[in-house]
Structure formats: C-alpha cells, structure tokens
Amino acid sequence: MITITNQEFKQIADFIKAHYGIYLKEEKRALVTGRLQQVLVKRNMNSFTDYFDYLVNDRSGEAITTLVDKMTTNHTFFMREAAHFHFFRDQVLPFWIHAIKDRDLRVWSAACSSGEEPYTLAMIIDEFLGKEQASWDSKVLATDISNAVLDVAKDGVYSNEKIEPLPNHWKIQYFNRHDADHSVLNNRIRNQVIYRKYNLMDKSIPFKKKFHAIFCRNVMIYFDNETKTELIDRLYDMMEYGGYLFVGQSESLNRDTTRFKYVMPAVYRKL
Template sequence: MNDDVSPRSFGHTLDDAGFAQIRDLVYQHFGIVLSEQKRGLVVGRLQRVLRDRGLTNFRDYIDLLLADKNGSLLAELANRMSTNHTHFWREPAHFLVFRESVLPWVQQVSPQRDLRLWCAAAATGEEPWTLAMIQRQFFAENYRHWQAGLVATDISEPALCIAEKGVYDNDRVQPLPQDLRALGMETMGGGRWRIRDEMRKDVMYRRFNLMAEKLPFKHPFHCIFIRNVMIYFDQDTRRRLIARLVNSLLPGGWLFVGHSESLGRDDANLEYVSPAVYRRKSESQ
C-alpha cells in the first residue's frame, strides 16, 4: 500500500492523538517506528479491522487495544503493521556464503552432526525453505545423518500460515536456481508450485516477537538470518536486539542481516566478513 495515502481518504479518520497512541503501542510492543509519513498507511491497513469489528471510529478501537488482556488485538495489530513482501533467492550472495562458507565450517566444528539455524524474520517462508534446500543439497546422502532442522519465526500469523502451506506463484519462485527448485519443489500446474512433502519436516515455523527480552532457545545457533526487518527499528532497538542475537550465537557463528541494515564494523563482539555478513568473535579474539 502507498505510504503517501492521505489519512482522510478512507471511511475512518485518525486524529493526531489517536495516531500518537497507536504509534506508541506499535513501538512499545513490536519495536516498529511509525513516522508521521506512515499515518496514511496505518489508516489504510486498519480500515478492515474497524469494519470487521463494527467500529465507527479509531477512538473506540484504541480503547479496545488499551484494554486488551489476552493480546489478541495486539497480535492482530502486529499482523496489519508488518510487511512481508519477499521472493525466493532474494539477496543471493548470502545464500552462496551460506553454502560455501557456513556449512563447511559447521562440518568442522560439529562432530555430533548438529546444525542449528534460525531464520528470525521468516515472512512467508521463501528464505527458510531456500536454506533448507541448500542444506539438503550440500550434505547430499549424508543429510540423513545430520540433525539439520531449521527454526523459522515471524510476528505475523498470516505470513506464517502461508509459509507452512508452502504454495507459491510462479513469479515468486522463478528467481530460485533450477537445481534447488527441482530438489525442493514440485509444480501444481496453473503457474503454482508447492514445497515437496519430504522438505516440510526440515523447517519448524513459530510465531515470535523479536522484542522479547529473553530468547526462547536452549542452545546457541551456528547461524542466524535476520534480514530486512531491522530497517523498521530505531538505533537503540537495533542495538539491543543485536546484543541478544550475538549472545544466541556460538563463538564463530554467523549473522546475516539485510543489505540496507549494515551494522558497521565497531561492534566489539562481531567480526565483519562481507556486506551484511558478520561472525561472532571467538573468546580468544
């Protein structure tokens, strides 16, 4: 939806005080920064929520949000405010680094054959499915000897439903290299593709809010992908999130961010590898 849409071009209008309250709620709970330029987008995305709930104004909707005890309305707000536009093989250089550097490193440091990978902004599933295909291709016949599951999380429940269903239109799939497509997908006809059944057990999808102060994982990861989500956070939110992510990596573990989300090279706990690719420094560094 166009960010420049006027907040008065829809059936419901949002005054300054109401926008400030929604903006603060979104930032407090999800870390997303909504500038004044986003007001039209907020109004547009919440129109259907108001209609579905039989509300005639934003004031009543905000009162419901503030009184929300079980978090269902806040979850719905997160679904509306999150953006999940993506496609297969996005920013492909990262997938090449994963195949050519990360997986060989895991082979060296994991004699127990345990690969722990987290996609922290899974959106509609294109990224985690691609990584699962690369894992299977890399390990080939030895894949069955590895515990190479992948955790994929996102805050948007509708996006996760699409990811778990694993059905995509041809234009989303087309950028994926043909060898990976043949390995992990099958055509449904009519310009649609689906993830093969044998791939589905390789990825575990879960809803998770990155603003949680404690990450719900027992063991550190070899690799974390968190691409194209931190552009919606301010500097302080990014700094605190990165600190939690680094603490969730093994020494030498890999962190991939979006190309527009460079972390700089002054983090004492991270080593710059290549654009938007970092590694947690070992204890001896």
C-alpha cells in the same frame, strides 16, 4: 474514512514500538489509517480511540494478531540477496560441518515472512549434506510475528513465477506440481523447517541452544537505533562463537560498538 488525531496516532505508534520495536514515523500516519480502516468499520467503531481501547482490553489475542498482520510488510522472494546464500553454501557450511562434533547444525531465519528464505536454506543444506543428511539434525528454525505469513509458509505453495529464480534441478528435485500455476515443496524440505511465532522484541530467550548462523534480514530497517542495538546484542548472545549473522543489504551494524566482527557487506561474525 475515519480520521486519526495526533494523540490517537501517538498512542498506536507508541504501543507498536513498545511491543514490536517497529518505529512509525509521522509520515506513516496515512499507512496506519488506511490499513486499520477495515477493522474500525467491521467493529462499528467511530474513532481510533475506540479502536485503541479495544486493542488494550482484548484478552482473546485477536486484536493484537490483526494489528501485527496489518502493520507488517512481508515482501520477500526466493534467492533474495543471493550473495548471502552463496556465502552460506561456500563458507559457512564447510566451516561448521567440520567444526560441529555432535552433528547438530542450528540455523535460524529470524524474520521468515512467507517462507522463501528458510526453505532456500533448507534446500542448500540438503544439497550440501547429500547422503550425510540423515545423520545430521539440520532443521532450520523459522520465526515471524505474523500468523498470516506463517500460515502461508507452512503450506509451502508458491506460484511458478515465484520459484523461477531457483536452479532448475531444485525445481525438479524439491517441488511437486500443485496446480497449473503453482508448485508445492515436497515433504522432505517442508519437514526440514520448523515454524514458530516469535517476537524479536521478547527479552526472554526461549531457545535452549545457540545458533551457528542467524539470518535477520530487512527487519531492522523498521527499528530506531536503540531498539536495533538491543536486538543485535541479544542475537550475539544467542549465537555460538564462530557463528555468522546475515542482515539486509540496506542494513549495517555500528562497527565501533557491536561485538560482531565485519566479514563482508551485511555479513558479521561472532569471534
């Protein structure tokens, strides 16, 4: 195994933090070494200095894409932190359905991973709107920095074990059999989610309209306080007044400094 020096680890860690906000502490050294070994071997590199030179000089985008896929952990599942989805169904949707005049509901899954979160939101919205769905623009925007998980999400294929937490009538209504062990979301729900690659550290805002609800869960645990504060400020500016922000249950906002108002654990509102 090729070892990594202090200077090499610092170079890579600083690069990842500057571009993606991910703060790699010293205890992550073994993780970085292990996940990048295959890349070094494949490219016949003798050191992590060689790898870093390749990373900063590659113009194809391949090096960055591989680094992001190797360094991000995409652990998610259907109905994760289910209280959020229940609150979205019982409180957020009823409020906005009456408040929105142009029937343009804008919901963003800001670190969508392999798609379980945005598809769950799409199913909740579909069931809530019922026959009125056709008269609404209610597509869910789902973004992530990893091409690998976005490809999985777009396919919409999940093991039967993964969809087990979902209500039985959803499995019947929204899924078709893919093979003996897997099910695939039907086109109606898949078409209700728009997938885009987006880096949450991007200071520019590419979205024309502001959002009524943003799910940005279990991603800020990888950021230091400064990066987290900057992101929260951008999310606030990207949200309509009255909009709701959902973060992970292990995450929280500093109530003394944030412009968001606390609603319940891991749920905040722009008022």
